[in-house]
Amino acid sequence: MVKVVKFGGSSLADAEHFRMVERIILEEPERRYVVPSAPGKRFSSDTKVTDMLYECYQIASQGDNIDASFAKIVDRYNSIIEGLGIELDLSKEFESIKTSFALHAGRDYAASRGEYLNGLILAKLLGFDFIDAAKVVRFAEDGTFDDETTDKILNAELDRHYRAVIPGFYGSMPNGTIKTFSRGGSDITGSIVARAARATIYENWTDVSGYLMTDPRIVDSPCGINNITYHEMRELSYMGAGVLHEDSIFPVRAAKIPINIRNTNDPSVKGTMIVPNGTDIPDEAHIITGIAGRKGFTILNIEKAHMNSEIGFGRRVLSAIESEGITFEHLPSGIDTMSVVLSGEISVDQKNRILNNICATCLPEYIGFEGGLALIAVVGRGMVHNKGTAAKVFSAVADANINIRMIDQGSSEINIILGVDEKDFETALRAIYDKFVKH
Numbered sequence: 001m002v003k004v005v006k007f008g009g010s011s012l013a014d015a016e017h018f019r020m021v022e023r024i025i026l027e028e029p030e031r032r033y034v035v036p037s038a039p040g041k042r043f044s045s046d047t048k049v050t051d052m053l054y055e056c057y058q059i060a061s062q063g064d065n066i067d068a069s070f071a072k073i074v075d076r077y078n079s080i081i082e083g084l085g086i087e088l089d090l091s092k093e094f095e096s097i098k099t100s101f102a103l104h105a106g107r108d109y110a111a112s113r114g115e116y117l118n119g120l121i122l123a124k125l126l127g128f129d130f131i132d133a134a135k136v137v138r139f140a141e142d143g144t145f146d147d148e149t150t151d152k153i154l155n156a157e158l159d160r161h162y163r164a165v166i167p168g169f170y171g172s173m174p175n176g177t178i179k180t181f182s183r184g185g186s187d188i189t190g191s192i193v194a195r196a197a198r199a200t201i202y203e204n205w206t207d208v209s210g211y212l213m214t215d216p217r218i219v220d221s222p223c224g225i226n227n228i229t230y231h232e233m234r235e236l237s238y239m240g241a242g243v244l245h246e247d248s249i250f251p252v253r254a255a256k257i258p259i260n261i262r263n264t265n266d267p268s269v270k271g272t273m274i275v276p277n278g279t280d281i282p283d284e285a286h287i288i289t290g291i292a293g294r295k296g297f298t299i300l301n302i303e304k305a306h307m308n309s310e311i312g313f314g315r316r317v318l319s320a321i322e323s324e325g326i327t328f329e330h331l332p333s334g335i336d337t338m339s340v341v342l343s344g345e346i347s348v349d350q351k352n353r354i355l356n357n358i359c360a361t362c363l364p365e366y367i368g369f370e371g372g373l374a375l376i377a378v379v380g381r382g383m384v385h386n387k388g389t390a391a392k393v394f395s396a397v398a399d400a401n402i403n404i405r406m407i408d409q410g411s412s413e414i415n416i417i418l419g420v421d422e423k424d425f426e427t428a429l430r431a432i433y434d435k436f437v438k439h
Ligand code: ASP
Pocket: 008, 009, 037, 038, 048, 050, 051, 114, 168, 169, 182, 183, 184, 185, 186, 187
């Protein structure tokens, strides 16, 4: 049995947290492969080491002196080493990183040093081997993650180390330069390592005790989620419920390895278990698993009689949007109506070009953009076999006197998405939560 454990930045922010992490790892001998983030914030106004590195590199790339900015980074690491009282001298590493900054080794290289140095410290503290992620995590020529090559190399490398620390967040390009994942990407490395180690579980240790049913900034102390499927997780994180990096699901999902979100500051709590499919897990106390949402969507509404019998209508609409380099999010449609939900900023010029293009190719009877839309996703595997869930969602919103502007149900029947005015977003979300959880 092999467990892969990833620790986030707040779990490794100072010597005291390193000690907590050490206890957690050594408590179970199956915790053999460890993926650390860079040191995070120690208090709310603190700066994460990754951000310090980006800033320092920015100064270096302007050709300015980085002594003061680099010294602060060195201090962060040295205070961890001193606090732990271990025999480790990173001065050669610091020198070589500083030289590489002066030689403009790249922004990704700079950022990656946060995890690299933290990995060296953790490996020393635990007495584990150190595997540089640059050697085992590979990106393809086009900059995308090369999963198959990585899995082969990493699996063979792990075979050579019974216990090891592999820093998160980065890997290398075919030419050897360092490339990072997007922010928060150590979660992805953890998942990659879990797959390559053929692990029984991927434990992701952070500073919360797992997923909550909804956003605690909107609902006061929402219930926690004990079990959730990968699929439900994807739906919720797409809508902004963020504990894990959204791409971190893919490597473990392919290998059917569960992820357990745990709290470093409260290790006795079981946290949230993210599992391959719902049939393996007990039903939750509530029909729905979670509610998430966000603002900032725009709808393009199109009407035309007999649209359903016109071949190629949808394709022409979507290609007008594609030609502006915009992706669409949802596509609710009726017999003679079609709506395309888009996210993010769309300029007036882009809107005009899309309208002109569709008018010319589709001859609609009505077409128009409407902005200011918020979407709310109500997600739950329990919805498939519980009648009346949709009615409950809609009545909750109606009872709160809120108009629903759009409804979409995913084909997998595990989610219902509603669109409401941005001003109604928080009230609608609270109303749905109260209906399902408090009643
Ligand atoms: N240190 C990186 C960041 O701050 C990656 C991570 O922590 O996962 O984004």
